[in-house]
Amino acid sequence: GPLMDGIEAVMGWLGEQTLDLLPADMPLLRGLVQDGLFGGVAGVLVFLPQILILFLFIAILEDVGYMSRAAFLMDKLMSRFGLSGKSFIPLLSSFACNVPAIMGARVIEDRNTRLTTIFLAPFMSCSARLPVYALMIGAFVPETRLLGFIELQGLVLFAMYWVGVVFAIPTALLLKRGILKSKATPFIMELPSYKLPAWKNVARTLWDKGFSFVRRAGTIILSVSIIVWVLCTFPRDEAIDARYEPELAQAEAIAGEEARAEAVAEIEGRQAGEQFRQSYLARAGQAIEPVFVPLGWDWRIGVAAIASFPAREVVIGVMGTIFNITDADEESEPLKKVLHEARRDDGTPLFSLAVGLSIMVFFALCCQCAATLAIMRRETNSWRWPAASFLYMTGLAYVAAWATFHVARALGA
DSSP, X not given: OHHHXXXXXXXXXXXXXXXXXXXXXXXXXXXXXXXXXXXXXXXXHTTHHHHHHHHHHHHHHHHHTHHHHHHHHHHHHHHTTTOOXXXXXXXXXXXXXXXXXXXXXXXXXXXXXXXXXXXXGGXXXXXXXXXXXXXXXXHHSOOOEETTTEEHHHHHHHXXXXXXXXXXXXXXXXXXXXXXXXXXXXXXXXXXXXXOOXXXXXXXXXXXXXXXXXXXXXXXXXXXXXXXXXXXXOSOOHHHHHHHHHHHHHHHTOSSHHHHHHHHHHHHHHHHHHHHTTSXXXXXXXXXXXXXXXXXXXXXXXXXXXXXXXXXXXXXXXXXXXXXXXXXXXXXXXXXXXXXXXXXXXXXXXXXXXXHHHHHHHHHHSOOOHHHHHHHHHHHTSSHHHHHHHHHHHHHHHHHHHHHHXXXXXXXX
16 A cells, blocks of 8 residues: 555665665675665564554444444354454454454454454455465466456456455364364343544554554564575675676666666676575575475475565565566566566476466465564464464465366366
8 A cells, every 4th residue: 555655665765875874895784784674674664554554443443332333243143153243353354464453353352262363364365465466367367358247367366365265264163163162152242332432542552552563573573584685695606796797887887877777777687686596595495396396386486485474475576586577566567578488497388377376376375474473473472373373374375276286287277
């Protein structure tokens, strides 16, 4: 949204201003500050608008007296899956962002119901998954219509949002009948009279929620971002940098600021891609490539998925780096083109509709978000639940992506 884009723009501007104060001959320090430090801080602050907006409406609805009525109306349906009527708002808000949704589960008094709600929240497709969907659908799903009026691309996007819901329902039933079994109890609640909200209470709630998120979850997100930056950056091969120095010098001599900037960016993109392909993270991806092969992936797609652990949308930038595309996003035509042209070692195309569907299903189900796991740990006061969520959802995503790839390929996709 505009607020999130604004925060990213401000953090990017601050990063550029800070870089001007650092020596030009210290690229690693500059990279740490810009990508690791400021990138990590932006990864924390970018969630604040969604958190504050969600809790603004929750606080207003609670103060007005409507929240109790909404919970009462939804309780009969939600109780069939081991949930409460109070689970409805957190799960609905998960489609925007899982982090505030998990924090919103605090209103649920019953421990088992609250834990079930927290465990199910990451199944809902948050806004961070949308760039992955947009890139894969735009690149590999044809622009055709079914029955003359249903757009295939829109139908696939709609289906991706239902994937998580479809898998969340049996998961809720398993939890209800297993470790989070709870007795069915009558839903008794005093319905307060409607009244105008007390804005002082609303403001205090927003401050407490926002500050708590930045202080507790923010430290984990920042740490993970820096660790991933280190794995993507080291070791550095000085021979690669030396090989590109003459090209960069020639590009710097080009007349015309715009042409010069484009030439430098293109060369730096190839240089960054070559450095990344021999980094610790890339080497790890190459070592465990056999794990990704059943999904139709090679090590490049696998590394992009691993590197996106701090935040799912990072996968787009990592793919851009791997395939030598600078400033890549989900609408980048050069990135879509290079994905179509990418080849495996045997010369066959790396990407296809089946591979694209496999990637989307994997990201729809996996819990690739450090912020979500961090806030889950804080809300449950234990690492057991985030660890269980990560392992369960990753395993589920792997199996579903494997099935999607092979079924789609059998159907000729």
